[in-house]
Amino acid sequence: MKKVDRKQGAEAGALLSIFVYLLLSIGKLLAGAVFGSDAVEADGWNNLSDIIASSAVYIGMKIAKKPRDCNHPYGHSRAENISSLLAAFLMMSIGIDVITSGIRSLFGKEKATAPDVLAAVVALASAAVMIGVYAINRRLARRTNSMALAAVAKDNLSDALVSIGAAIGIAGARLGWPWLDPLAALVIGAMIGKTAWEVFMETAHTLTDGFDEQQLAVYKDEIAAVSGVRDVADIKARMLGNDIVLEVTIRVDSHLTVAKSHEIADEVERLMRNRHNIRATHVHVEPEAVR
The missing domain is CATH 1.20.1510.10 (Cation efflux protein transmembrane domain)
Known part of the structure; x- marks a missing residue:
């Protein structure tokens, strides 16, 4: 709807x-x-x-x-x-x-x-x-x-x-x-x-910005499965009226270009919008730590 x-x-x-x-x-x-x-x-x-x-x-x-x-x-x-x-x-x-x-x-x-x-x-x-x-x-x-x-x-x-x-x-x-x-x-x-x-x-x-922990875990698992996402460093969500606002920090390969990293972030946003009707997903991209 x-x-x-x-x-x-x-x-x-x-x-x-x-x-x-x-x-x-x-x-x-x-x-x-x-x-x-x-x-x-x-x-x-x-x-x-x-x-x-x-x-x-x-x-x-x-x-x-x-x-x-x-x-x-x-x-x-x-x-x-x-x-x-x-x-x-x-x-x-x-x-x-x-x-x-x-x-x-x-x-x-x-x-x-x-x-x-x-x-x-x-x-x-x-x-x-x-x-x-x-x-x-x-x-x-x-x-x-x-x-x-x-x-x-x-x-x-x-x-x-x-x-x-x-x-x-x-x-x-x-x-x-x-x-x-x-x-x-x-x-x-x-x-x-x-x-x-x-x-x-x-x-x-x-x-008071409380949110269902189990639902948040579902979001985290699905985002972690997106191609190119090496790790979900942080994730949190809150409600604004009847809309969900999701904020997530993902780690990607440190050698990726800015454009490629942006494509991965866009894919995360599309996934949350299409699967959970979340229209406001803010994705922060960080390079994976070099070991």
Whole structure:
């Protein structure tokens, strides 16, 4: 997939989330009020906050597309990583809110009447929609290598779990088990918090120039096998948004001409671009030490 197409695909996933969240939030707020379900109504407010998170991610993706300028010689790609952090913080706040609401319900007074069963139907339908959106965004995130969209996808899954928890709570209230609602809220809140922490740690690892050691070893072995490369003296990589930047130092025969050494470096760049879609491979050539 071309670079422009990848970024457009990631933006499409973020826009899909915004549109779905808008529809679901309106439907849940109305259903919660009509069918007497605090859980569904709270889930509607949760989706409204998700609109803010997805919008922040979308804005981050748009900023990341801006070309280099005098203040950003490497471009604006890391704006997408910052939007992932924002999404993680908002997910964590949602998880904490779900947990605290569950604790308040656990020790609070029971409602006089149980919510209408249609409220549970609304919650389950919402969960089904969000699972579908999650599947679409997860697939797009993998195709586009977008960490921001991957964070959005995890948020989609968290929202599906919240809706399932709301349905469980409604069912428990109708069956005379009021404790089921807060218990489900506590479990789901903990799961949302765990997902937010994973998104935060993954994004923080990228922003501090962390990179998968096993993948780096694969790059090193493949470069070492290029004709004319005597040794890979050094190799390192980092992420700029959803793009990999690879820096490698190779050793070649000290008797080669500059032109021939340059051809070997070009071959390394082509290999990484064609096999791993790495568009920025910086190759430093050194002469092999004479023994």
